[in-house]
Amino acid sequence: MKVCYFGSYSQSPRNRIIMKGLKQNSIEVVECRDTSNIFLRYPKLMKKYFGLRDLDAIIIGEPGQTSVLLARILIMINKTEKPLIFDAYLSLYEMMVYDRKLVKENSFKAKYFYYLDKIPCKLADVVLLDTNEHINYFNEEFGINKDKFRRVFIGADTDIFYPRQIEKENNDQFTVLFHGSFIPLQGIQYIIKAAKILEKYTDINFEMIGKGQTFNEMIKLSKSLNSQNITFMGSIKYEEIPNYIARADIGLGIFGDTDKAKRVIPNKAYEIIAMKKPLITGDSPAARELFVNGKNAILCKMADPESIAESILCLKEDDNLRRKIAKNGYNLFREKASPNVIGQDVKKNLESLVYQ
Secondary structure: OOOEEEEEOOHHHHHHHHHHHHHHHHHHHHHEEEEHHHHHHHHHHHHHHHOOOOOOOEEEOOOOOOOOOHHHHHHHHHHHOOOEEEEEEHHHHHHHHHOOOOOOOOHHHHHHHHEEEEHHHHHHEEEEEEHHHHHHHHHHOOOHHHHHHOOOOOOOOOOOOOOOOOOOOOOOOOEEEEOOOOOOOOOOOHHHHHHHHHHHHHOOOEEEEEOOOOOHHHHHHHHHHHOOEEEEEOOHHHHHHHHHHOOOOOOOOOOOOOOOOHOOOOHHHHHHHHOOOEEEOOOOOOOHHHHOOOEEEEOOOOOOOOHHHHHHHHHHHHHHHHHHHHHHHHHHHHOOOOHHHHHHHHHHHHHHHHOO
């Protein structure tokens, strides 16, 4: 089977993992990608597309909202019935209006993002999302039939995230690591407050990797609390993050109080378990689609510093539990979220469309 990965998609982990997984499952993947300005992009994509032969399906990589209409037109011009799969991945409308609050509700921009999500979903034959909770949201918010959606977990790139041993600079320190883009759904303020609660345990230290929307606000919060056990590392190259995970004793997921936080399993959760490290993340409907509390992760209360602190102490003081969570989390990753398994999942969906 030959598949075209089409659009102005990013070189994100999501796209790399799906493409890698498809190739590992004997699917030929050809890329038709252009990220130049809007006036040049579509002519270039058209030229590249018409140079391709013997395609069985088209996948729109994320973010692909602006590429779906063009792909549908090209399919019509060719007078073919090639299946069109749109990896929506997330809702731009929800992200911009309600989660990050960068666009005012009911504004013209809000309506733009609303239809930028809805119309491509209508045009595609199948839409990929990362959790069933996201599928429920798209169904309720945009009126798209659930039958059109397929859940495909995010996973992690095993060429980058895999178990390894790296010596810690100070073996007497118990390191709790967070890495992320400092957006509201991550609930970093609750991590900082949890760190303050644990400050009396002088051997516990927190490392915070990343920058983003709430970074300056989080620095101010930490200073206002006079936190002594947090190190803000700033931005670090993606390929170097595994070294920090390997040196950490615990990896943290997300804990925000936004609706979106309850619908996602973040990249960092997969990356942590892919490296056989114990994960603590917020207890949400999405998290429970993959994790079992106390078995392969510790699920604490969302937006609750006390619960985060208690979970950290629980793992710190119980070596056997920490090892069990790490081992089971890693086994879960290999069973349900490796690129190969994700590729199998997408391949099955492709075959059901191509050979129906």
